[in-house]
Amino acid sequence: MVSVGSKALASRRDRNCCNLVEDNLMGREDKSYNQGRKKKGMSRKAKNDSFGFDADNSNKSVSGRATDGTAKPKKSSKYQNTFSEPQPSIVRKQVDPETTKYFSEIVNLFESDGVDLEERPVICGNALEEARGKEFELATDYYISHTLQILLEGCNVDHLCDFLRGCAKVFPLISMDRSGSHVAETALKSLAMHLQDDEAYSVIEETLTNICKVIVASPVDMMCNCYGSHVFRSLLCLCGGVPLDSPVFHRAKSSMILAERLNLSTSSAPGNNLSHHHQGFPGLLKFLVSGMLKCSEEDVKYLLVDQYSSLVFQTALKLFAGHDQQLLQIIPVLLDCRKENLTEGNFIEMTAVSDIVELMKEAAYSHLMEVILAVSPESLYNEMFTKIFRKSLFELSSHQCGNFVVQALVSHARDREQMEFIWEKLGPKFRDLLEMGKSGVIASLIATSQRLHTHEHEVCKALADAVCLPNESPRSVVDRILFLESYFACVEKSNWKWPSGAKIHVMGSLILQAVFKFQNIILTRGRVVTISPVGRGM
Template structure:
């Protein structure tokens, strides 16, 4: 029995209020309470004499009032909230003896966690890596959580009552409502940070104090931040895996990144470098635990970004334009990559990345499919994206393949590698990693993955709930025109099936790729029109089926289907596809703009009033379709210009109609808006419309307004004829300049 109790204490598991294996439960709980607060440096000796007296008297069964009084003096807040011992003992006994009870399961999990923590470390530094450290005489890897074994997550000290009161007072003094001079504020911050000496881990892991620490860090200077990070570094792993401490760790990393990107002094940079050496060593010794921890994963990503000068904001939340809008956008923006010259601590970065990749080698694809380790591996790939040799090596490690001769073109995928890729592609979390891998992989790795891993199962992946996003990333990362042709030829027969299974995002990615490389535009447009069962060249059903794509697919492609214009929203993906189609050459998009011109006026109005449909009309008005066809479309909106002007989204389309339309259409628009001139001035976009259309000038003198518009149109036409190389005057001007 004594041996089991000693083993439990060595594992660092907090003792329960009683020993459930012993029959003598009367005085055991208070002895365990005293042992919980023993100093790690004393090896079982109590911190205060009062605790020793408390333990002796409790075990002998005498002087319970004195014991309670001594306990109140040492731990006032703890005893204040403690319930009656006898009642508490019975409840805990029932809980711990029942393995199906939640508290019983928590005790078993806590015990198993302590056993797992004592296992040997498979990721310790080898001698070559240790020799690369700047401070070779100092080794912080004595324990997994730093130099102080008391910082283990399962036996961390609690913050005493008076420390909590002190930091709550600091928080109230630093609040926005408190007026304080800058010198007083800085002195208060410096004094508060001095109070954290030796208690950084406990304070950071406390729910209340961690918020105060975040505030102090954000208001501190470079020297104070560097000093705090250096003191926190031995226990950085414990802090980063704590629910409250992880926020403190990310806050100090963010401030350190700002300091390193600025003009910090040599002393501050040296202190930060020494701190990051310890941080990388401590986190590296627990790399798997940190990667798979829900809190440690975020901190580890931030650490990689700081070491590599990668933007920290990209690890938090995706920008609002990172989803559908980025696929619709015609701008060819490359992914954010880290230049190797900008890396602040390259030796530490390579050390940490080496530990991460070593863990993948040992554990395998299971680590890549972890919900928290996956994002860490994604950031690792983005950090290495600019280094061809290292990103090739990283991709080979993640795919489980080997480079035969070490060259870039010798990478081959065997059967096990293909199985690993398939597992990742079909997995919810692993698919995100494959997307990033396709985005940053070198051209030869991309070509190998395309032909060997994806082409044999392309349609299967395209229809899968998770793998279809990988196929979209595969199309979005195309490097050459022949790859566009290859993917289009394989997916073209399945356009209808893809739309039926709600995988229209793949079609959108194909349209974007065709636009980007200016190839197969006619083929992809005709294939899409054929899949939608268009009934003729001028049939309005083609454009309506795309605008209401989900509704049409829900009907099973019925010929009797007609859109419901009363409150039914248009398809986001369908509208996005039409925007791209209208940006193609006029001959390629002819089927679609002819279909648009043949729909009814009420359907045109419903399209303009829709949040997605208005962008389709704007894209059509900006296309190379002849001006007479555009005026025909604008003419169908007569009588509804007031309704469009009152809507924020439709007002942009109305402004586009005014700039494209003829003089008669411009006058028709302004004549309708004169009646609501006062109401327009009250809305947000109204003054801009009134100024652009010169509604006030038209209301005063319509004839003068019309003459001014005619002169303006003539000047713009003359300017376009001179500088447009496709016009006769433009060609004549170029020929004259050559002579």
């Protein structure tokens, strides 16, 4: 049996020499941002650039995604941020051999099953006491960090909070380290588990308050770091009272998002159906988000197009879904509109509209704007619809990133009047959108037409016309919708035939499913057929 208290290290000699260790902050695979879709019209990847969200680039701003997993800053972007510059190396003391040996013995002890369940919290607590004053060095050590995770999972709440208070001042640095980020997240998950005990609430709140004060003093670096962003979002979820594996934290795949939009209901907005496993810390959540938004105006411009900070903002918005007062304070900042420049009752500066439109052509911001549209209070949504989208609807629909924002806008249209305007702008452009591979816009428009019970006949007719040549018999309209990509890739469309062995186009299939949900309209042999209660009419 190994000694696990302070006496085990009594013979350790003080060491004055320090080694400088450079930690390469290589990128964690962030599954919240999936790689770009290969299917035409389902990817936000720029045509001439290759970008990736699951890449080893912790200090780079990425404005797109790639299928090869690489990440490169988009040099052509006017919003390219300064955080893409390499960060200085983190300087820390190297862990001395005595300490390394001690924690190795702890691991061996646990792996040998020589610890009773009742003894485990005591041993973990004693080991964590030995880490006091060396939390940063140990948490960022590749091997010892794994041991710390075991200790943080097994200790009681007092030792857990003591450890976090001891490293509060360097918590952002630990969170931005490849190994340290796992330690930080393990600690937060353990705190969430201990919140099942009501008596632990006050000590956990005090501990989180210390950490949050350090973070908000300088949140930018942590938000824009691939590891730091991950920990930041975990902290937001913990303060918001939702589990750290909540859908709020992990971004759904584009195909899943679209599937939800095709069955859109008033309760489908992000955050409306959150499962709160504990009461959370609403005051700390507001404090954290407020600190994020107090960055300089110049910083905000960069944060909006950084993929990792975008994820942080998205998480915050989802956590505040349904809380209109907070959202009306947060969203204007994310639209790069400052209160001092706004008149009463307005949330969007007209002078900022053109910049917002350009921002929506950036992958990171387009993701953020989708969430903004989903959670916006009605008054703000209506103002965005009127000021931002009225003159740019087709322009954005044609863009590889902007079209996803338009899908969100259409899916969350509030009334028939808005649908009427959308139809006027996009209805005559169905063929153009399909040729450009922007079938998702059409799918969203069809679903919204059904939800608002308006323009069903016109939508179906426009869809049939879009896949038929002038004066051509519409007998193959369903076939062509099922194989959209094959059909529009064909030069001689009049000679197109059902491709043997080819896969059905996913978006085309979803479009047909949406059309078949109309109660009184169907497509048959390419024609729009109205079904009456007593029979069928043409």
